[in-house]
Amino acid sequence: MAKKLLLEKAHVEGIRTYDVYRREGGYAAVEKALKTLSPDQVTEEVKKSGLRGRGGAGFPTGMKWSFLAKPEGVPRYLVCNADESEPGTFKDRYLMEFLPHLLIEGLIVSSYALGSNSTYIYIRGEYAWIPDILEQAIAEAKAAGWLGKNIMGTGFDLEIYVHRGAGAYICGEETALIESLEGKRGNPRIKPPFPAVKGVWDCPTVVNNVETLAAVVPIINMGGEEYAKIGVGRSTGTKLLSACGNINKPGVYEIDMTISVEEFIYYDEYCGGIPNGKRLKACIPGGSSVPILPANLLLKTAKGETRMMNYESLSDGGFAKGSMMGSGGFIVLDEDQCVVRHTLTLARFYRHESCGQCSPCREGTGWMEKILKNIEMGKGKRSDIDLLWDIQRKIEGNTICPLGDAAAWPVAAAIRHFRDEFEWHVDNPQECLVRNYGLAHYADPLEIVTPA
Amino acid sequence: MIKFSDEKLKKVDEIVARYPQGKQKSALLMILHLAQEEFGGWLSPEALDYVASLLKLEPIEVYEVATFYSMYNLKPVGRYVFEVCQTGPCMLRGSDDIIAYIKQKLNIGVGETTTDGLFTLKTVECLGACGYAPMMQVGKFFREHLTREKVDAIIEECRRNAAANN
Numbered sequence: 001m002a003k004k005l006l007l008e009k010a011h012v013e014g015i016r017t018y019d020v021y022r023r024e025g026g027y028a029a030v031e032k033a034l035k036t037l038s039p040d041q042v043t044e045e046v047k048k049s050g051l052r053g054r055g056g057a058g059f060p061t062g063m064k065w066s067f068l069a070k071p072e073g074v075p076r077y078l079v080c081n082a083d084e085s086e087p088g089t090f091k092d093r094y095l096m097e098f099l100p101h102l103l104i105e106g107l108i109v110s111s112y113a114l115g116s117n118s119t120y121i122y123i124r125g126e127y128a129w130i131p132d133i134l135e136q137a138i139a140e141a142k143a144a145g146w147l148g149k150n151i152m153g154t155g156f157d158l159e160i161y162v163h164r165g166a167g168a169y170i171c172g173e174e175t176a177l178i179e180s181l182e183g184k185r186g187n188p189r190i191k192p193p194f195p196a197v198k199g200v201w202d203c204p205t206v207v208n209n210v211e212t213l214a215a216v217v218p219i220i221n222m223g224g225e226e227y228a229k230i231g232v233g234r235s236t237g238t239k240l241l242s243a244c245g246n247i248n249k250p251g252v253y254e255i256d257m258t259i260s261v262e263e264f265i266y267y268d269e270y271c272g273g274i275p276n277g278k279r280l281k282a283c284i285p286g287g288s289s290v291p292i293l294p295a296n297l298l299l300k301t302a303k304g305e306t307r308m309m310n311y312e313s314l315s316d317g318g319f320a321k322g323s324m325m326g327s328g329g330f331i332v333l334d335e336d337q338c339v340v341r342h343t344l345t346l347a348r349f350y351r352h353e354s355c356g357q358c359s360p361c362r363e364g365t366g367w368m369e370k371i372l373k374n375i376e377m378g379k380g381k382r383s384d385i386d387l388l389w390d391i392q393r394k395i396e397g398n399t400i401c402p403l404g405d406a407a408a409w410p411v412a413a414a415i416r417h418f419r420d421e422f423e424w425h426v427d428n429p430q431e432c433l434v435r436n437y438g439l440a441h442y443a444d445p446l447e448i449v450t451p452a
Numbered sequence: 453m454i455k456f457s458d459e460k461l462k463k464v465d466e467i468v469a470r471y472p473q474g475k476q477k478s479a480l481l482m483i484l485h486l487a488q489e490e491f492g493g494w495l496s497p498e499a500l501d502y503v504a505s506l507l508k509l510e511p512i513e514v515y516e517v518a519t520f521y522s523m524y525n526l527k528p529v530g531r532y533v534f535e536v537c538q539t540g541p542c543m544l545r546g547s548d549d550i551i552a553y554i555k556q557k558l559n560i561g562v563g564e565t566t567t568d569g570l571f572t573l574k575t576v577e578c579l580g581a582c583g584y585a586p587m588m589q590v591g592k593f594f595r596e597h598l599t600r601e602k603v604d605a606i607i608e609e610c611r612r613n614a615a616a617n618n
Contacts, residue, residue, distance in 0.1 A: 087582065093580050118472075125481070125523045129592050129593055163470070166522070169578070180481065185520040244582035331541050345539050348539075349540070349578060355520075
């Protein structure tokens with residue numbers, strides 16, 4: 001059984017309430033940090049822990065914190081990114097819904113480290129019932145003296161506020177989130193200046209994901225070095241994965257990044273295999289933006305090694321033969337699924353969510369959706385597949401924010417690994433309307449690539 | 453002339469106070485949510501102008517935000533809006549069938565409202581409930597693990613609630 005640092009207490013009755021959370025050892029990290037550590041020492045612990053941003057990019061959190069500018073007399077802000085919107089990802093919702101005090105505790109410690117006296121939780125608007133849960137937790141924490149003025153007599157003041165979005169995936173991008181927090185359209189900003197220098201209301205700002213901030217609690221409790229011993233290589237600590245699609249047990253799982261992808265899919269303590277005895281066709285292991293892999297490349301790397309559930313192993317082989325850990329949104333497709341249709345829904349998603357600021361993304365996402373729809377409906381041409389490839393190449397890297405890349409990658413990976421399924425759609429316009437291409441050869445053992 | 457109740461106006465002040473002095477524009481998204489709840493589930497031009505005046509903003513600052521975010525309805529909607537997710541993970545678990553079933557059952561297309569004004573059907577993109585698919589949002593809450601039977605039950609529940617509140 002993998003070590004649990006975040007979800008260990010998730011099933012304790014009443015853990016949502018302050019009294020139970022406190023009784024179970026909650027707020028010990030706040031006590032330890034505020035009483036025994038300086039803000040810089042907290043940052044140092046987070047650096048030592050090797051914690052990487054859990055929102056998707058995987059950037060080292062301690063390093064991000066150390067970039068925060070600290071000019072005299074200018075307020076600094078911590079903003080918690082709870083705009084979880086990447087298809088396949090629903091782990092932050094789970095944390096906020098069931099362990100709200102864990103997030104609040106992480107926010108207090110992190111705000112102390114960064115010197116933020118007003119910290120905001122930017123939560124996606126559709127999670128409309130969760131602000132009530134968070135505000136209840138904030139009120140309880142405040143009543144117990146963990147928030148407000150001069151916390152524990154240390155002179156540190158902190159208020160935490162919940163800010164609701166209103167339906168826009170793009171606001172998960174940190175500069176779009178900042179714009180939205182300022183009451184504007186969620187158009188990403190050109191960087192530099194980075195938020196660490198000029199963020200919300202032109203003040204230095206750190207934006208971190210919910211899970212990242214929750215992970216600060218065990219890091220302070222156990223010490224950064226101990227935390228770094230969990231996991232493997234640069235994938236330290238534990239990671240929440242949200243598993244969905246064609247599996248027996250969809251849900252949120254905490255892993256310590258030492259298990260294999262195959263174990264994660266088939267073991268009963270995780271996804272519990274694929275329903276109805278179906279076979280695995282493909283999987284998107286880290287949220288809809290990351291490359292889809294056919295079964296054979298998912299379970300084993302191109303070098304023939306067992307693929308593990310961690311940052312390094314999932315990206316082994318680069319985009320040609322690998323994928324990414326991303327946000328931990330794990331989407332499984334069984335043998336009956338159609339990759340063209342699935343890719344179409346993702347293309348539609350990105351077209352819908354493009355903010356429209358950059359032409360390659362605004363126009364390109366719409367073209368990709370149209371072409372994919374034609375192929376899916378049996379009205380495609382062979383040249384459409386090359387055209388799709390060409391369009392995605394021209395979006396990637398040519399936009400202000402990474403949404404363009406995020407829209408391009410799923411299409412690129414689908415064509416790279418499932419080109420024959422696309423061709424079959426084009427060549428069999430009648431048949432593709434009534435049946436799917438099926439598993440084909442996607443689970444067959446691969447010829448192992450040996451380095452020259 | 454539309455206007456928030458005194459209770460809602462207090463709520464507006466409380467929200468504005470969360471942001472630094474002079475940054476009341478930050479409250480805009482939250483106040484638009486309030487306005488939509490208060491004024492019949494959608495934001496009329498009049499409601500948008502009212503919000504602008506409350507926050508001392510130019511009307512265009514409110515319009516450009518209201519048209520950007522997908523949760524704001526700029527046209528009247530039914531009393532209950534079924535927002536069914538259709539993105540990949542929900543599609544894998546049968547959301548297409550759920551959408552087709554609701555269309556047939558309520559005899560409306562996507563984006564349409566039933567003639568009795570009770571139901572509007574919308575398709576939406578990923579709501580973050582992929583592990584509990586297929587799903588839809590109805591008002592504040594998510595309805596998950598949908599089946600045809602569950603859809604029937606939800607429609608019945610809405611009808612009962614509507615009848616009880618009339």
